[in-house]
Amino acid sequence: MRRFLLASALLSTTLYATAQDGGRPLWEVGGVALGVSQQAYPGSSQQVQRAIALPYFIYRGQYLRADSDGIGVRAVKTPRYEFDVSAAGAFGSNADHDPIRRGMPSLGTLVEVGPRLKVDLGPAPAGGRWRLDLPVRGVFDLSHQLRYRGAVFQPGVTWSRRAPGALLYGVGASLLVADERLASTFYEVEPRFARSFRPAYEARAGLLGTRLSTWFGKDLTRDWTLFGFAQLNSVAGGANRDSPLVRQVTGHTLGIGLSYTWLRSEARAAD
Numbered sequence: 345m346r347r348f349l350l351a352s353a354l355l356s357t358t359l360y361a362t363a364q365d366g367g368r369p370l371w372e373v374g375g376v377a378l379g380v381s382q383q384a385y386p387g388s389s390q391q392v393q394r395a396i397a398l399p400y401f402i403y404r405g406q407y408l409r410a411d412s413d414g415i416g417v418r419a420v421k422t423p424r425y426e427f428d429v430s431a432a433g434a435f436g437s438n439a440d441h442d443p444i445r446r447g448m449p450s451l452g453t454l455v456e457v458g459p460r461l462k463v464d465l466g467p468a469p470a471g472g473r474w475r476l477d478l479p480v481r482g483v484f485d486l487s488h489q490l491r492y493r494g495a496v497f498q499p500g501v502t503w504s505r506r507a508p509g510a511l512l513y514g515v516g517a518s519l520l521v522a523d524e525r526l527a528s529t530f531y532e533v534e535p536r537f538a539r540s541f542r543p544a545y546e547a548r549a550g551l552l553g554t555r556l557s558t559w560f561g562k563d564l565t566r567d568w569t570l571f572g573f574a575q576l577n578s579v580a581g582g583a584n585r586d587s588p589l590v591r592q593v594t595g596h597t598l599g600i601g602l603s604y605t606w607l608r609s610e611a612r613a614a615d
Contacts, residue, residue, distance in 0.1 A: 369608040372402040374567075376603040383595035384437035385451060385530045386520070386553040387579040387587070389444070392437045400603070404613035426462040430479060431455060436487050444591055448537050451529070452487030456496060465501075472505035472514070483526055494526025496552065510563035520552040527552065531587035542588045550583025572600040 377397040384390040421427075436453040439445040458481030465474035477500050483493040500518025507513070522530075524547065532547040559573040575597040579585055585593075 368404060368613050370404055370611040370613050371609045372605050373607040374400055374402075374603055374605040376400050376601055378599060378601035380435065380597065380599040382435060382597040382599075383577060384442060385589075386577050386595065387530070387582070387584075387590035387592065388437075388442065388595065389591035390437065390442045392435055394435045424464045426464075428460055428462070429458065430460045430481075431457045432481070436485075444542060444589055447539075448533075450487075452485040452491075454483050454493060455486055456481035456483050458482050458495070468503050468505075470505060471507075472503045475502050475504070476500075477502065477518070483529075492525075493529045495523045496526055497521040498555075500555075511560065512562075513558070513560040515558045516556070518555050518557075520555060522549060522552040524549040527584055531584040531589050533588060545584075545587050545589070547587065548583045551581060552584075553577055553579040553582050567605045569603045569605075570601075571603065572598075574598050 375397065376399075377395075379393075379395045381391050381393050384392050433453070433455045437451045439448045439450040458479060460477060460479035460481075463476040463478075465476055468474045477498070480495065480497050482495050485491045485493050498518050498520050500516055502514055502516035504512065504514030527547040527549055530547070530552075531545065533542055533545040535544045538544040554577070556576045557573065559571070561569055561571040563569050576594060577596070578594045579590055580593050582590075584590065
């Protein structure tokens with residue numbers, strides 16, 4: 345169940361199925377295989393590698409959505425504005441595998457869920473489009489009975505383009521602003537966990553870091569889609585840059601995957 349929920353969350357950042365002539369199907373059923381190498385948390389010097397293969401379901405209803413652009417309920421849509429509920433996810437990491445966190449609680453698999461305002465900023469260079477995203481999400485720990493871990497605000501701007509040959513690609517930049525509870529999850533060192541190499545530290549709310557990202561999706565056939573993404577994360581200027589758990593300023597996440605559509609509806613999505 346945890347892995348299925350995470351796979352659904354990953355759809356918001358990894359499955360970029362391209363539109364076909366006549367519009368996209370109202371629903372699709374298939375499978376996805378995904379390999380990810382991610383930074384354990386912003387500022388960590390450790391990488392976490394995961395590979396999963398799971399079924400997926402995409403639905404592009406007028407209000408209920410579960411597709412490449414988000415998962416949840418779309419409450420409002422106009423030519424320029426869209427308001428919905430979306431999700432994202434990140435794999436957890438074992439503290440025993442990270443020398444600086446050894447003896448502390450491990451970081452669980454985290455899923456973010458919350459409202460998002462999207463603003464179409466119009467045409468962009470090279471035939472692309474600009475978009476402003478303003479998501480506010482609660483963060484929940486799938487490894488600990490959906491325990492609430494805090495909230496994050498991630499304003500960002502993206503440029504994306506659909507190119508000939510069933511190819512979609514884009515780049516984006518965003519800020520991550522966390523409340524004190526989420527900052528504590530990553531950066532706080534309680535006195536009972538303090539060591540000579542890891543002094544006690546009280547985390548603060550504020551800028552968690554900045555993120556640059558790029559992605560692509562390419563239809564290989566009618567049923568097979570190749571996709572990939574990369575992120576560069578930085579904690580430079582972050583509110584908790586001085587935490588002893590911050591071991592490096594920049595880090596990266598890379599992912600590559602393949603999806604297969606087994607069944608699709610004859611009916612087409614309205615948009």
